Amino acid sequence: MAELEKDSRSSSEAGTPSNFIRNKIAQDLASNKHEGRVHTRFPPEPNGYLHIGHAKSICLNFSVAAENGGLCNLRFDDTNPAKESQEYVDAIKDNINWLGFHWNDEVRYSSGYFERLYDFAVQLIEKGLAYVDSLSAEQAREYRGSLTEPGTNSPDRERSIEENLDLFARMRAGEFEDGNYSLRAKIDMASPNINMRDPVLYRIRHIAHHQTGKEWCIYPTYDYTHCISDAIENITHSLCTLEFEDHRPLYDWILHNLDIASLSNVSDLEGQAINYVLPEQTEFAKLKLNYTMMGKRNLKEMVDTGVIEGWDDPRMPTLAGMRRRGFTARSIRNFCESVGVSRSESVVDMSMLEHAIRDDLDKSAPRAMCVLNPLRVTLVNLEPEHREILSLQNHPKEESMGRREVPFTREIYIDRADFEEEPPAGFKRLIPEGEVRLRGSYVIKCTEVIKGADGEISELKCTVDKDTLGKKPEGRKVKGVVHWVSTTEGVKATVRLYDRLFNVENPESKEIEDYRDCLNPTSLIELTECVVEPSVFAESDSENFQFEREGYFCIDRKDSTETNPVFNRTITLRDSWSS
């Protein structure tokens, strides 16, 4: 028995890393707490775009359900219409699908439960556990006390049940203005947990809601709504982040003070032969990434003030931005799995994310060549009309990824960084009188350096060793390999080189007055004279490529045009030389 318990605790041998949430679910399953059910939910508020931090929660909730044959709902926690919109609802749904997850039947909305929520509020009032308060928000703050001092009861706290019922009905009917009344739970104004000092359950807001329109002028608060929504959806494990830990007593208080049969009766599984069990909240640490800002308020501000180009700017940590940057859904899922789930607040190093995308793209991205900063090279011992079609493997290790045709001509481009007149020690690229391998092609030797009037190198004359295609040259070793593109058949393209948006580890640190002071001035470098091999535009089904020796790039579908393709650099290759 002890052996069995230990096995259920650690699933690391099975490939899925052990964490305290998986362990807890395994224990709940072992004790048959929910009759074998595992039902989670991802509950975003549609007040912004999803970011990589949300991805951690999405992966956790959906994976943990799937691993146990359970379900995961998508529920919009839309109780604050002032900040929410349909645009965000749509973007969030889209992002979750893109990430590769499928929610249990139709999308849920907390607003879909407004009527039931109202009924439960009436129930609390009838039980003498909630009252209508006329304190203003400001007064309520004063009555609440402080961290070290208990609060004091509102003068309205002992209002009669009848009067509370009447007032609450009139709140709903729209008889009062915003802020004039609120419905509060009657708990304990002296509680050391401030969340228990008669928290507000309903507030008056004469404002339209993106889902319910003008049907309501009172809206329930998060604390009141979330637990009941979980209960209605028969959620077994309600996973949320650490800052809600203090709210758990309230979550439990609300649910335990409602008649369990009435909860069960309006739940999704009503009528099915299951033993109705209340959901339980478990908290985990949210994801933090260095060199990244994750606060929704700040992200929204960057969008609104044009610091970046929008929610899907490839420098944004949003899923929309990362997608446009070229991150694959799988790499994000792998990353989320690799950072683990714990209760210690940690800051994950950017290199972990970079590893995840390189790891995925190395295996999946077809190779191609693109010259970022072109330098003309004339191969003098080839005929002017020389044209040879070379067949290159799309992936050095994966033959199943096929081959492509690359035209080789008398004039080609190589990258300016691959030639040095005065090379530093250890330089393995082209130098005067030196040899280098053209990737997938011949070995060439530089015989002449041509400079323009400004002293800049304008062209290289080289000779081709015609006996080196697919074989090593005889009697010598060629140390370097360089990528190239035909000048006549290459396609001109714009390439955007992205780098981290911030140059400090924690742009949201209190020590920093304004994150704008920490913006990386070279987070985007746009190159407009790049030349890419034509095969990239063949009916390839890939959006992602490795431009050999440069990095991973993807086609920017938003800005590319028929005549001017745009590529975004997802991430550079690892570089142990770093020039």
Add this chain to the structure above:
RNA sequence: UGGGGUGUCGCCAAGUGGUAAGGCACAAGGUUUUGAUCCUUGCAUUCGUUGGUUCGAAUCCAGCCACCCCAGCCA
């Protein structure tokens, strides 16, 4: 100074009384027509700290220290 949490390698993170997994990063070799990938090796005598219990402690107990969260009619 109230309450709730967290402290295991530079960064994540397993570990739940039997003698410190793994990944990232880093370093050194090997392979290589990508200075990539891949492979091999190295990388915590020690788990915030001080005591205690125990044959045995990262794991149990007590004190201390550091950091995070909470005083929205935001979520």
